[in-house]
Amino acid sequence: MTVTRKPALPFPARDRYPIMCYPMPWASPDHSTVADQMGLDAPSPARGLKAMYMHIPFCQYLCGFCPFVKYKQDTERIRQYLINLKREMDSYAAAPYFGGAAFGSLYMGGGTASILEPEQVADVVGHARRVFTFADDAEITLECSPITVTEDKLRQVAAAGVNRVSFGVQTFDDEIGRASDVAQDGDTSRQVIGWARSAGIEHVSIDLIYNLPGQTVAHVRSDIDSALAVGVKQVTMFPLSVMPHTKLFRDVNERKVARIGDLDHELELARAATDHLGELGLVQTSVPDFSLPEVTYRHARIHFEQFEDLLGLGAGAMGTVNDYTYVNVAELKRYRELTEQGLPPINAGQQTPESEKPRATMAMGLRMLEVKRATFVARHGAQPEDLFGPLLAGLVDRDLITVDDEGVRLTSTGTLFGYDVAKAFYSEQIRAVGQKLAESLARKRDVIDLELNASGGAA
Ligand SMILES: C[S@@+](CC[C@H](N)C(=O)[O-])C[C@H]1O[C@@H](n2cnc3c(N)ncnc32)[C@H](O)[C@@H]1O
Numbered sequence: 230m231t232v233t234r235k236p237a238l239p240f241p242a243r244d245r246y247p248i249m250c251y252p253m254p255w256a257s258p259d260h261s262t263v264a265d266q267m268g269l270d271a272p273s274p275a276r277g278l279k280a281m282y283m284h285i286p287f288c289q290y291l292c293g294f295c296p297f298v299k300y301k302q303d304t305e306r307i308r309q310y311l312i313n314l315k316r317e318m319d320s321y322a323a324a325p326y327f328g329g330a331a332f333g334s335l336y337m338g339g340g341t342a343s344i345l346e347p348e349q350v351a352d353v354v355g356h357a358r359r360v361f362t363f364a365d366d367a368e369i370t371l372e373c374s375p376i377t378v379t380e381d382k383l384r385q386v387a388a389a390g391v392n393r394v395s396f397g398v399q400t401f402d403d404e405i406g407r408a409s410d411v412a413q414d415g416d417t418s419r420q421v422i423g424w425a426r427s428a429g430i431e432h433v434s435i436d437l438i439y440n441l442p443g444q445t446v447a448h449v450r451s452d453i454d455s456a457l458a459v460g461v462k463q464v465t466m467f468p469l470s471v472m473p474h475t476k477l478f479r480d481v482n483e484r485k486v487a488r489i490g491d492l493d494h495e496l497e498l499a500r501a502a503t504d505h506l507g508e509l510g511l512v513q514t515s516v517p518d519f520s521l522p523e524v525t526y527r528h529a530r531i532h533f534e535q536f537e538d539l540l541g542l543g544a545g546a547m548g549t550v551n552d553y554t555y556v557n558v559a560e561l562k563r564y565r566e567l568t569e570q571g572l573p574p575i576n577a578g579q580q581t582p583e584s585e586k587p588r589a590t591m592a593m594g595l596r597m598l599e600v601k602r603a604t605f606v607a608r609h610g611a612q613p614e615d616l617f618g619p620l621l622a623g624l625v626d627r628d629l630i631t632v633d634d635e636g637v638r639l640t641s642t643g644t645l646f647g648y649d650v651a652k653a654f655y656s657e658q659i660r661a662v663g664q665k666l667a668e669s670l671a672r673k674r675d676v677i678d679l680e681l682n683a684s685g686g687a688a
């Protein structure tokens with residue numbers, strides 16, 4: 230009998246946490262000096278367009294699979310929250326740093342940004358446009374849960390300037406969706422995508438989750454076919470994470486739904502998705518994103534490819550301004566207190582130490598699949614090999630990256646393990662901060678509980 234040995238995997242597990250920023254924020258701020266630490270008193274150096282993110286941490290339905298920090302919809306809380314969000318905008322807009330700066334994208338995410346009434350979306354977008362400068366063709370994204378939109382609402386938000394929507398579809402398959410507690414059925418998802426397009430929002434993106442209980446290669450291929458059939462232009466593929474505090478976790482443990490596929494199954498689905506998206510003409514543009522070739526997802530490019538500022542606004546939002554990386558307080562009461570005092574509502578943040586900057590270029594850049602040599606040299610005055618020679622050589626030997634005159638690029642195996650490869654560039658100190666953050670999230674402790682001080686963080 231012939232025994233076929235499976236090829237060894239390059240990593241014992243697969244990291245599923247997207248890289249949002251580097252280094253992760255660790256230092257507790259003195260709120261009265263944050264603006265100084267960010268260097269907001271001096272005009273921004275003349276650079277490219279910046280990106281803005283606004284977090285709307287409310288949901289109409291709390292999906293059983295979702296581990297993110299969010300609050301149940303409440304009209305009065307949302308009304309108050311938007312007042313505070315505008316206060317936060319105003320305090321940044323008043324700073325000389327943002328005086329001459331222009332934004333190329335605004336991304337309203339959540340939670341569920343589409344929980345807002347269309348008038349509230351118009352108010353917030355209008356306020357941002359009044360107090361900051363936006364490029365005429367700025368990309369304005371509204372993240373939507375399908376159950377929260379109507380045809381009329383999509384028309385009204387389009388009239389308010391929204392020109393890109395991202396729907397959390399997860400799957401079009403009703404049986405698979407029901408088992409994982411996805412809020413809507415497949416027909417609803419198809420319908421809202423059609424409404425967005427008829428409202429004139431040409432750029433429609435969706436999130437799909439793979440390795441949901443019971444999902445096979447055929448299901449994943451069919452989800453992708455369904456998306457393309459209704460005119461979706463970009464697909465973000467997330468492998469399922471089952472976190473201990475979720476309903477899905479309990480349902481799996483109590484055997485109410487099928488077991489979750491193991492890593493081999495997850496990788497089989499990931500490969501099948503990548504192949505099928507490629508067959509249908511979509512190009513992979515980052516570790517999770519696939520787009521039709523004519524589509525540009527500007528928000529991600531500004532921050533992860535051009536390394537421009539991301540001004541994160543709202544409770545729990547992350548951002549990087551002038552090399553100061555931060556995460557806002559997630560608790561609504563504290564968010565309100567700080568914004569009412571005109572203080573940046575930051576929970577943790579710090580200027581990026583010089584020693585961490587080249588690591589940031591590699592980790593953030595590889596999220597977008599490659600780091601161009603010219604970009605690296607312009608940012609750090611050295612070749613990638615000068616700073617990371619042995620690490621790069623080791624990753625090349627393991628067939629995870631290629632290194633040539635153009636730069637450093639993930640291979641197909643490297644792309645499958647994209648966050649593991651990118652995180653290989655983390656320093657020991659930042660790895661420890663990331664570990665603490667992941668543990669605190671796994672215990673469903675809010676990010677506000679993360680009490681790390683500067684001595685526990687990077688040098
Ligand atoms: C934070 S949600 C915001 C999107 C919006 N609320 C919605 O659901 O339409 C962003 C995406 O995270 C993904 N997500 C949520 N829980 C997940 C999990 N347990 N594993 C993998 N991806 C998940 C889903 O694809 C979801 O659309």
Ligand code: SF4
Pocket residue numbers: 287288289290291292295296297299339340341374397
């Ligand atoms: S998946 Fe979206 S709508 Fe569902 S609970 Fe998470 S953030 Fe809310």
